[in-house]
Amino acid sequence: MGGKRSQVSHRTIRSPGFRAVRMAPVFLLVLVALTVQPALAATWGPYNASTLRCIYAADTAGTSSGGITGTLRLGAYSTSSVYARVLAAFPTTGMPGPALITGGTFTAVHSAYANYSSTVTITVSIFPITRSWTSSATWTTYDGTNTWTTPGGQKGSALNGTQTFVGNPSDYPVKTWTWTATGVDYRYGIEMQSQQEGSISYRKGVGNGGSEGGAPTLTLTYNPLAAPGSAAVGTVTTSSIQWKWNDISNEDGFRVYDASSGGTNKSGNLAANTVSWTESGLSPNTSYTRYPCGYSFNYEGPRTALPTTVTLSVPPSTSTVTCDKPTNTWSKGPFTFTAVGGFGAGKVQYYRYAWDKSPTHTWSGSESQWSSGTLECNATSNGSWYLHVKGYNSANVENGTLDLGPYYYEGTAPTVDNVTTTPENVGSTGNYLKGKMWVGAEVADEGGSGLASVQIKLDNGDYQTMPAKEGGDPGEYEKEYTIDASWANGTHSVTIRATDGAGNMTTSEPVEFEVNKNEVSGTIGLQGFTSALTYRDVVLVLNGTTAKVVNLGFVNGVSAYSIVDVPDLTSISAKTAWSLRKKMSVSAEDGQYVANFIGSNVVRGGDLNGDNVVNALDYSVLRGAWGSGSAGDINGDGYTDNADYLILKANWYGKGDAQ
Ligand SMILES: [Ca+2]
Ligand SMILES: [Ca+2]
Ligand SMILES: [Ca+2]
Ligand SMILES: [Ca+2]
Structure with a gap:
């Protein structure tokens, strides 16, 4: 500072230029040369006249106009040039390091016309400008267009260090302002203001420049901010x-x-x-x-x-790691675990995991990683299994463990043995006839979960429950069916399926059985037959080829008959001893045929020799047996007599049907 101040020399202000100016009618000129000295760090500046931007106003009304650039003056230069306020800009762009300008020291010279002999007083305050402005600034605007908030310059509180110059100008008293900014930065410049604003008179002022006096100095202090x-x-x-x-x-x-x-x-x-x-x-x-x-x-x-x-990963919980199988419940696995929401930022980077039969786990840090998709765990022995997980973030920092389980596993399927079918009625070839049928089986399960269901299906039907056998031993199951007319003839099968509590399933091989539930039935009437109960063998021929002999008891000449285990029929014929054969066509979709040999289909008598025609040969037989019951008793009354003859006669030359 002392060095700077030494620049304010009488030698300078009495230079020839100064004298020339002094010859002007009036003179008070303040010129300030600004320099910035580093307070804590770097040097910034110096400013020179060309880097200053100044405006001035004659008074608080701002009625005076005109600006000065490059020179900082305050005071009266002439009666028509009074500078009550001066704005000074000092560029800080590029100042090394961001910093708040926290204070400064301003040194100026009280200057007056050299021949002015009276003591002059001027009190000067300095204010920080609180917003940016341009060299186009005026009393009312900061850029020639936009208005200051406060006319005459938008400024903060006066910086400390208001100075009053008192003295004879020839003394060129030097005054120094030293201040500390409080809560405001004056990076945008300062305003020098005369406290005699409005009454500044000729030949008094502050500031100087060039030939008019020593150059004032401005030193800025600022606080650089280091990086933490x-x-x-x-x-x-x-x-x-x-x-x-x-x-x-x-x-x-x-x-x-x-x-x-x-x-x-x-x-x-x-x-x-x-x-x-x-x-x-x-x-x-x-x-x-x-x-x-x-x-x-x-x-x-x-x-x-x-x-x-x-950040740490989301710790595992039963909400973030789930299994497709519930705990404490038997299953046959596999156990598929899902990381709810997946992996990655915002969730968990990966888990380490262990799958074993221990409820707890001691972590070694070398467990396998699970970082994408689902995790499928397979049990290798029956019993309780557990999944242990520990979550990590992408920086491999762990956060939280979770033990899931127990999951009951067993993989031993039930056994199904000794599947049997037992018909109530069986036909000549082992075929099952109409009636009940029982399917039996022995079912057992090992592994722990126990049998959950035993089911049976007939042919390709739906599975139905196969109940435990009533009165049977444990493990014995039995299903009763009824073969009725609705059943189709042919090969049928039953299949048994057993499932345990873990879902293990065993399905038996189909066990086949043959069904032929066809039957033919009806009544047979013998022409002219006795009313008393009398038995006759009747030969029934099915489809012209298969003969079935039944012994029937006739009452009033009529007997009911029924034959089971018959093939699909198109015809049936009936014949007894000493009768003509009678044949009927039959049809039935369900195999339940009906053929009534009565009325016009009655079995006619007269064929005593069995050649299915009635002629002289039969008459010869009748004559030979006349009076006895052995060979010609057509009507079954125990005698061969005229009643039998009349039947033969009625059918004379009659011919029976083919088989
Ligand atoms: Ca600190
Ligand atoms: Ca089992
Ligand atoms: Ca005959
Ligand atoms: Ca007779």
Whole structure:
């Protein structure tokens, strides 16, 4: 400072140029040369006349016009040139390091017309300008267009150091302002204001320049902000990270950003000397990098990258790891586990897992990893199984374990043995006739889960429950069927399926059986037969080929008959001893044929020799047996006599049907 002040020399202001100016009718000229001296760090400046931007006004009304550039004056130059206010800009663009200008020292020379002999007084205040402005600024606008909030210059409170010059100008008294900014930055410049504003008169003023006096000086002080030192992160959770850094000097506080430049201020304004901040609301298993910086006033210091940190993964729970099989429930596996929501940022990076029969697990850190898709676990022995998982984030930091289970596994299928079918009625070839049929089986299960169901199906029908056999031994099952007219003839089968509590299933081979439930029935009437109960063998021929002999008891010449185990029929014929054969066509879709040999289909008598015609040969037989009952008793009354003859006669030359 002393060096600067030494520049204000009488030698300078009495230069030839000064004298020329002094010859002007009036003179008071203030000129300020501005320089900036580094307070704490770098040197900035010096300013020179060409870097200054100045406006002036004659009084508070701003009625005077005109500006000056490159020279800072305050006071009266002439009665028509009174500078009550002066705005001075001193560019700080490029000032090394962000910093708040916190103060300054301004030194100016009280100058007056050299021949002016009276003592002159001027009191000068300095204010910080609180917004940017341009060299087009006027009394009312800061850029020639937009108005100041306060006409005459938008400014903060007066900086301390108001000075009053008193003295004879020839003394060129030097005054120095030294101030400290409080809560406002005067990066935008300063306003020098005469407290005699409105009454400044000729030949008094402050400031100088060139030939009019020594050059004043301006020294700015500012606080540079260093980058905070990086420190290890503190507590990390699934949703928060405690960021830490080292303190710096001069800061009003700290801010934490999410980028090395630009980005978002995540922390807001933190207090001075803050060295940690816990950021919450973060996503699990997500990588974050933060950049704290100090700030002072409107300025921020350089940012420091803190260690990139990954939040913890979501700890495993029964909500985040699920199985397709319930616990405490038998199944045959496999056990498929799902990481609900999957893996990755916001969730869990991977699990380590163990699948075993122990309810708990001691972690070694070398367990297999599960990092995508589903996890299928297969049990290798019957009993209780458990899945143990431990979650990790992408930085391989674990967070939480979970034991799932028990899952009851067994893989031993039931046994189905001794499947039998037993018909109530069986035909000549072993075929099952109409009537009941019982299917039996012996079913058992091992492995622990026990039998859950025993089912049976007939042919390709649906499975039905096969009940335990009434009165049977444990493990014996029996199903009763009734073969009726609705059954189709032919091969049928039953299949038994047993399932245990774990879902293991055994299905027997189909057991086949043959069904032929056809039958033919009806009544047979013998022409002219006795009314008393009398038995006759009747030869029934099926489809002209298969003969069935039945012994029937006739009452009133009529007898019912029924033959089971017959093939599908198209015809049936009937014949007894001493009768003509009678044949009938039959049809029935369900195999239940009816043929009534009565009325016009009655079995006619007279064929005594069995050649199925009635002629003289039969008559000869009748005559031979006349009076006895052995050979010609057509009507069954025990005698061969005229009654039999009449039947023969009635059918004379009659011919029976083919078989
Ligand atoms: Ca500090
Ligand atoms: Ca089993
Ligand atoms: Ca005959
Ligand atoms: Ca007779």
